[in-house]
Amino acid sequence: MEFFGMDFTCVFGALNHGKFPEKDCLLPLISKLLGYCIVAASTTVKLPQIMKILKHQSIRGLSVISFELEVVGYTIALAYCVHKRLPFSAYGELVFLLVQAIVLVAVIYYYSQPIGMKTWIRALLYCALAPTVLAGQINLALFEALYASQHAVFLFSRIPQIWKNFSNKSTGELSLLTSMMNFGGSMVRVFTSIQENPPSSVLLGSALSIVTHSTILSQIIVYQKSDVKKEKKTE
Numbered sequence: 001m002e003f004f005g006m007d008f009t010c011v012f013g014a015l016n017h018g019k020f021p022e023k024d025c026l027l028p029l030i031s032k033l034l035g036y037c038i039v040a041a042s043t044t045v046k047l048p049q050i051m052k053i054l055k056h057q058s059i060r061g062l063s064v065i066s067f068e069l070e071v072v073g074y075t076i077a078l079a080y081c082v083h084k085r086l087p088f089s090a091y092g093e094l095v096f097l098l099v100q101a102i103v104l105v106a107v108i109y110y111y112s113q114p115i116g117m118k119t120w121i122r123a124l125l126y127c128a129l130a131p132t133v134l135a136g137q138i139n140l141a142l143f144e145a146l147y148a149s150q151h152a153v154f155l156f157s158r159i160p161q162i163w164k165n166f167s168n169k170s171t172g173e174l175s176l177l178t179s180m181m182n183f184g185g186s187m188v189r190v191f192t193s194i195q196e197n198p199p200s201s202v203l204l205g206s207a208l209s210i211v212t213h214s215t216i217l218s219q220i221i222v223y224q225k226s227d228v229k230k231e232k233k234t235e
Contacts, residue, residue, distance in 0.1 A: 035092070035192045038185050042093030045182065046100035049175040050107055059111045061172015063164045067105050068122060069157030074098040075130050076150035077205070083136045083143065093185065151205040158212040165219040176220050183213040 053059055074097050081091035109115055109123075132138060133146070165171045186209040194203065 032087075032192075034188050035087075038188055038192070039088070039092035039096070041181060041185065042096040045093075045097065045185065046104050046178055048177040048181075050100070050104050052173055052175045053104075053107050053111065056173060057111060058173055059108050061164065061168055061170055061174065062108060063160040064105075064108055064112060064119070066157050066159075066161040067101065067108055068126075069153055071098065071101045071105055072126065073150050073153040073157055074101055075126075075133060076146050076153065079133045079136060080143065080147040080150070082134075093189075151208055154205065155208050155212065158216060162212070162215055162219065165216070165223060169223060171216075171220045171223045174216070174220055176217075176224065179213065179217045179220055183210070183217050186210045186213050 053062075074094055078091065078094040078098055081094065109119065112119075136143065138146075161174075165174070186206060190203065190206040190210065
């Protein structure tokens with residue numbers, strides 16, 4: 001019995017015989033279910049960040065380059081997963097994350113007026129190259145090199161934001177809810193990735209994601225508490 005690529009045969013078979021399903025039967029099923037949960041949750045993960053910027057009409061404390069690099073990283077990761085024909089449950093969230101990341105960058109640009117020439121060049125360069133990468137119409141060796149580099153892209157996309165938070169001793173308009181969802185998704189994705197037997201580079205990317213997301217989440221918790229204390233003192 002299959003449903004959305006999930007095979008329930010061994011589970012129902014074990015239950016019909018009054019037995020608890022074995023690990024080899026249960027873990028892949030749990031992985032699939034969690035994978036689809038991540039995909040479902042990813043449809044709204046960046047909305048709190050977008051809504052916070054729109055509400056305050058400010059990008060105070062946000063690193064523009066961090067969000068731009070995140071778009072690049074999602075693009076490369078999605079293109080590679082599609083090219084490798086991995087199960088949708090193993091990468092589906094990338095589709096929704098990429099769309100939301102593009103919208104988020106557009107909102108940041110809107111509140112970054114006037115936009116400099118370098119920013120326009122970066123945006124136009126992405127628009128010119130992204131369709132080719134997503135279609136997989138590039139040399140295979142270059143594709144592998146790009147995917148290997150996307151982990152560095154994600155790492156360096158978060159370092160400017162982490163450093164900016166540390167320098168300002170504040171996280172500005174960063175959304176706590178979005179950061180919590182990012183961290184939770186990274187944790188779950190490690191488990192689901194292991195069950196899908198992906199390349200080791202995928203697992204490395206998930207591990208780096210946990211480290212960077214946990215750092216940003218910790219900064220939000222620590223610095224927002226200090227911001228609240230400062231506001232109380234000034235009242």
